[in-house]
Amino acid sequence: MPHDIIVHGIEWxxxxxxxxxxxxxxxxxxxxxxxxxxxxxxGAFVLSSLYHVFGLKQxxxxxxxxxxxxxxxxxxxxxxxxxxLQQPTRxxxxxxxxxxxxxxxxxxxxxxxxxxxxxxxxxxxxRKYFVEQVHALKNKQGLxxxxxxxxxxxLTIGAYDVSDDAIRVDKKxxxxxxxxxxxxACFLHGYAGFIFGSVKANALWMSPLMPVIFIMSxxxxxxxxxxxxxxxxREWQAFRSRRHGGLLEAKxxxxxxxxxxDTAARYLLGFLVAAISLxxxxxxxxxxxxxxxxxxxRSVMYGKxxxxxxxxxxxxxxLVPFVLLLLPGRTLKRTVLALLLVLFGVFMMxxxxxxxxxxxxxxxxxxMHYEIPIIPHSVETFKEGVFGALTVISVPFILFWIINKFxxxxxxxxxxx
Amino acid sequence: xxxxxRDFLKDAVGGTLATVMPLSAFTFLSTAEARTxxxxxxxxxxxxVDTNKCxxxxxxxxxxxxxxxxxxxxxxTRTWVERYVITKDGKTHIDSPMGGRDGFxxxxxxxxxxxxxxxxxxxxxxxxxNQCDNPACVQVCPVGATYQTNDGxxxxxxxxxxxxxxxxxxxxxxxxxxxxxxxxADKCNxxxxxxxxxxxxxxxxxCSFGARRIANLKDPDDPVTKIITTERVAVLKDEYxxxxxxxxxxxxxxxx
Numbered sequence: 130m131p132h133d134i135i136v137h138g139i140e141w142x143x144x145x146x147x148x149x150x151x152x153x154x155x156x157x158x159x160x161x162x163x164x165x166x167x168x169x170x171x172g173a174f175v176l177s178s179l180y181h182v183f184g185l186k187q188x189x190x191x192x193x194x195x196x197x198x199x200x201x202x203x204x205x206x207x208x209x210x211x212x213x214l215q216q217p218t219r220x221x222x223x224x225x226x227x228x229x230x231x232x233x234x235x236x237x238x239x240x241x242x243x244x245x246x247x248x249x250x251x252x253x254x255x256r257k258y259f260v261e262q263v264h265a266l267k268n269k270q271g272l273x274x275x276x277x278x279x280x281x282x283x284l285t286i287g288a289y290d291v292s293d294d295a296i297r298v299d300k301k302x303x304x305x306x307x308x309x310x311x312x313x314a315c316f317l318h319g320y321a322g323f324i325f326g327s328v329k330a331n332a333l334w335m336s337p338l339m340p341v342i343f344i345m346s347x348x349x350x351x352x353x354x355x356x357x358x359x360x361x362x363r364e365w366q367a368f369r370s371r372r373h374g375g376l377l378e379a380k381x382x383x384x385x386x387x388x389x390x391d392t393a394a395r396y397l398l399g400f401l402v403a404a405i406s407l408x409x410x411x412x413x414x415x416x417x418x419x420x421x422x423x424x425x426x427r428s429v430m431y432g433k434x435x436x437x438x439x440x441x442x443x444x445x446x447x448l449v450p451f452v453l454l455l456l457p458g459r460t461l462k463r464t465v466l467a468l469l470l471v472l473f474g475v476f477m478m479x480x481x482x483x484x485x486x487x488x489x490x491x492x493x494x495x496x497m498h499y500e501i502p503i504i505p506h507s508v509e510t511f512k513e514g515v516f517g518a519l520t521v522i523s524v525p526f527i528l529f530w531i532i533n534k535f536x537x538x539x540x541x542x543x544x545x546x
Numbered sequence: 547x548x549x550x551x552r553d554f555l556k557d558a559v560g561g562t563l564a565t566v567m568p569l570s571a572f573t574f575l576s577t578a579e580a581r582t583x584x585x586x587x588x589x590x591x592x593x594x595v596d597t598n599k600c601x602x603x604x605x606x607x608x609x610x611x612x613x614x615x616x617x618x619x620x621x622x623t624r625t626w627v628e629r630y631v632i633t634k635d636g637k638t639h640i641d642s643p644m645g646g647r648d649g650f651x652x653x654x655x656x657x658x659x660x661x662x663x664x665x666x667x668x669x670x671x672x673x674x675x676n677q678c679d680n681p682a683c684v685q686v687c688p689v690g691a692t693y694q695t696n697d698g699x700x701x702x703x704x705x706x707x708x709x710x711x712x713x714x715x716x717x718x719x720x721x722x723x724x725x726x727x728x729x730x731a732d733k734c735n736x737x738x739x740x741x742x743x744x745x746x747x748x749x750x751x752x753c754s755f756g757a758r759r760i761a762n763l764k765d766p767d768d769p770v771t772k773i774i775t776t777e778r779v780a781v782l783k784d785e786y787x788x789x790x791x792x793x794x795x796x797x798x799x800x801x802x
Contacts, residue, residue, distance in 0.1 A: 134617045134619075136620050136723070136724070137729075138724070146640075147628075147642070147656055150642055151626075151714075155724070214708050214710055215707075215708070219689075219706070219709075223688045223689055226706070227689070228689055230685045231687055231712065233710065234688040328686075328716055329682065329716075330717060330786065421785075491718060491719070494638070
């Protein structure tokens with residue numbers, strides 16, 4: 130066989146017993162990353178809305194950060210899909226000729242709508258800051274100041290009115306957008322759940338609970354990532370200013386505030402309980418009804434994937450952090466550990482759904498194992514391997530670093546509120 | 547109302563453009579195209595597999611691969627043959643090495659040596675796309691690149707498929723795969739290029755045993771249609787509600 134003819138999926142699929150000839154793990158690591166990243170976006174936004182809509186003042190600081198962070202995460206929700214497509218140059222076709230009976234036809238529309246909401250909410254929150262920067266940079270010398278001023282001028286879109294009335298309107302608009310944003314964020318992610326839940330050919334995926342489970346675990350992972358990033362950045366700032374003797378201004382060296390973390394952790398636990406309850410309900414229901422597919426599902430869940438599902442996901446990713454967060458006398462270090470485990474647990478949940486759903490043959494008579502490519506030897510094995518996933522994970526942090534240069538979500542005084 | 551010459555010309559040009567430009571988005575269909583689009587087809591393609599006649603020679607798989615330019619040694623195929631061996635202990639052993647392309651010459655089924663004296667029954671089952679009446683693959687395609695013709699066959703537009711793999715996931719029969727050269731979804735289409743010109747699909751033509759036959763369900767005089775309508779036929783996995791149109795004679799309960 131010529132070298133350039135390689136069947137998609139053959140490089141990472143190991144078959145056992147009888148599997149139909151055309152069956153491979155077609156949806157691999159990037160499709161694990163897709164709901165994972167989308168979930169982080171949705172969760173981050175929900176966390177920021179807890180302050181903007183429901184007025185939870187304790188969350189103000191982390192809410193500003195979460196809002197901007199959700200913008201940094203946003204492009205990365207679409208990136209795995211792009212990397213996964215066999216014809217990435219045709220990625221715009223779902224917008225050109227959407228075939229609406231398909232659960233993924235509207236992805237571009239929902240995604241764009243959501244992006245517009247996040248962008249405009251950030252604009253309303255930070256408009257006053259943009260205007261202030263334009264004025265502050267006016268008399269400063271140097272090319273970089275001139276460039277920054279140009280960027281800020283563009284960011285104001287010509288709206289320089291910062292009277293009390295105008296700011297009040299801004300604030301109201303941000304609240305309204307945040308309120309609209311919650312259902313849209315949930316839709317964006319519940320929709321990812323529907324993409325899987327509606328595949329009737331797949332015995333593991335097909336469940337009406339799938340979208341709800343996805344939303345709950347999305348909020349869990351989003352809150353966890355925002356808390357984690359917030360703690361790390363704050364502690365890093367405090368650490369740096371201690372070492373170099375006041376590099377940063379006094380108001381910024383407070384470090385992560387424990388009451389912010391406490392409040393966020395409470396919401397995290399609430400959503401975690403909801404997510405686990407729904408997953409358990411799904412599992413019990415499958416076992417109790419014991420449809421035709423149950424034999425093979427059971428052998429996958431309690432046999433081949435036992436380690437992944439019950440040890441890594443439920444125990445290490447759910448139970449352990451649950452206990453860590455609930456036990457009294459919680460320290461920042463313990464919180465960080467718990468958050469890392471929560472993030473890992475949600476990742477394993479996505480993994481167990483996407484890869485686990487392809488772990489058995491449609492014939493119910495055989496199994497497929499996914500051997501994730503580690504060292505890539507082609508574009509395909511890069512995209513659908515460890516390094517492809519790492520690329521996807523690292524992009525939001527790079528984006529956040531860039532966005533945060535102009536929209537300082539971590540400066541306590543920057544937002545217009 | 548006053549109207550200067552200048553205004554008149556401006557409005558005239560604008561009006562013409564406004565009328566012509568949207569119209570140019572429409573294309574004119576040929577008479578034949580228009581007729582097929584409007585009229586109900588006189589054809590509904592279906593397939594009949596007689597499992598009693600299949601000997602597992604694999605000639606159909608060979609013919610299909612060559613006819614449809616599926617790379618010969620690539621481990622994907624539009625049609626395949628499964629071997630079922632049910633031993634006296636009640637166990638079902640199934641295999642389909644290279645889709646059964648080279649026949650079944652080994653007593654080893656999926657790595658397990660079978661003792662001939664221990665066999666209760668054994669048979670072959672050819673598989674291909676079921677050209678469902680309610681195709682899950684067409685439903686889930688986000689861009690409409692896979693579609694059902696009005697004579698029942700589901701086709702893939704290679705120039706429009708984005709390669710997301712959703713259709714592959716949606717098909718309960720596992721007939722779809724990514725074409726290793728074109729990098730788009732691919733599957734059996736009953737050799738549409740042949741049947742629409744009055745020829746038989748490659749697998750049907752080369753089957754020396756008459757195990758594979760094509761039928762036009764809308765033609766009551768079609769001999770194969772007569773078998774489908776008058777004899778006891780079965781379909782695969784009807785619990786998915788896809789309304790498959792590949793009918794089987796002598797289908798065993800062990801067939802997956």
